[in-house]
Amino acid sequence: MISDESLLEFAKEYGTPLYVYDGDLVVERYRDLFKFIPYDRLKIHYALKANYNPGLLTLLRDAGAGLDTVSPGEVVYALKLGFPRERIIYTANNMTDAEFEQVLAMDVVMNIGSLSRLRKIAKQHPGMKLCLRFNPDVCDGDNEKTMTGGDLTKFGILLESVEEVKALVKEGNLRVIGLHEHTGSGLQHAESVYQSMDNLMAIATPENFPNLEFLDFGGGFKVPYKPEERRVDYVAMGAEIARRFTAFTERYGRRLDMLFEPGKYMVAEAGHLLTEVNTIKCNRTRVIAGCDSGFPQLIRPVLYGAYHQIRNLSNPAGKPVVYDVCGNICETGDRFAEQRELPEIREYDILAVGNAGAYCYSMGGVYNLRPMPGEIVVSGGKVVSERRKLTTEELAVQILGECSAK
Ligand SMILES: *Cc1c(COP(=O)(O)O)cnc(C)c1O
Secondary structure, eight states: OOOHHHHHHHHHHHOSSEEEEEHHHHHHHHHHHHHHSOOTTEEEEEEGGGOOOHHHHHHHHHHTOEEEEOSHHHHHHHHHTTOOGGGEEEEOSSOOHHHHHHHHHHTOEEEEOOHHHHHHHHHHSTTOEEEEEEEOSOOOOSSGGGBOSSTTOOOSEEGGGHHHHHHHHHHTTOEEEEEEOOOBSSOOOHHHHHHHHHHHHHHOOTTTOTTOOEEEOOOOOOOOOSTTOOOOOHHHHHHHHHHHHHHHHHHHTSOOEEEEOOSHHHHGGGEEEEEEEEEEEEOSSOEEEEESOOGGGSOHHHHHOOOOOEEETTOTTSOEEEEEEEOSSSSTTOEEEEEEEEEOOOTTOEEEESSOTTTTGGGOOOGGGOOOOEEEEEETTEEEEEEOOOOHHHHHHHHHHTOOOO
């Protein structure tokens, strides 16, 4: 783990705002899954969208991880980073014809989640090898915006459409090598993981899909965000997952690969966003700590009402005061935390926003034309890679370079 003293040193050396990632923790999380889930043909395809930092991805590539990608851009990026194409899955969602052709040409397994696309493939690409995404019919996630199963979401093919799927597969002589489901992010109940697996395994019969090579149960493994949240017992969960899957392979008559696609679990806790407080302000009812980052650089509190721990690295023993921790963006909702008790914050103190490794930088933008923070990856006690923050000058030049008058 990176100590708070080291984080303070990094803030001084690289400036704020700054994302710091613990690369060793990410690799450890990856390796732990193989210990937790005792099944010899387990494959972990890290969900690239959670954090696309190239330093972290290089460590995962070298550790043997595969990737779950969700756009042609992610596939291009993964190939450029040296991930072998056979370790990449592309999970399509509302894909254009041009995107389909682009990914087809890159020769990675496509995971198809709509009957509409399956019909086109059956007509235009007879014999194609593919994976099919089903809606597991289980609703779970850390908030309603991250639930991807059930009646209210756009994802996957309905389980009851399996006969229609089989007819299309037959018509196009397609080779279905995998079945997939993804229930949501931050699954709150172990039972949801098992139920989604069972629902997918129920249609994965040799009669329905005789050519299966793998089943892919998506991501969603949760990590604690709030101080009182307990860590999931992944040893118990992994054993139950392996037990159910092994029983399934016996019914299926052949051993298959079992895939998971964790994003949050692998990277969330490895990230810290360091930001400096520049203004302390007392309004009638609120004490405001104003810092040099803002919601476009870490949007989860604003988008999901997510809780992120905040530490005052510069004054950890200060007397507790209740703050609104606000950013530098011209929006009232620009807060990392509202009415949060923290050790007294003074101007120029450095705060660390915790659990900032997943869906933070990767969801970022440059609203108000503030460049995204720099990023560093720490491994073996030293900084192994850096992505620097653009200067305001560079950002302006970049935008104008993309534009021309007509
Ligand atoms: C986002 C996503 C994941 C990863 O979800 P986490 O909650 O980060 O584990 C896995 N699979 C698919 C298809 C996804 O869209």
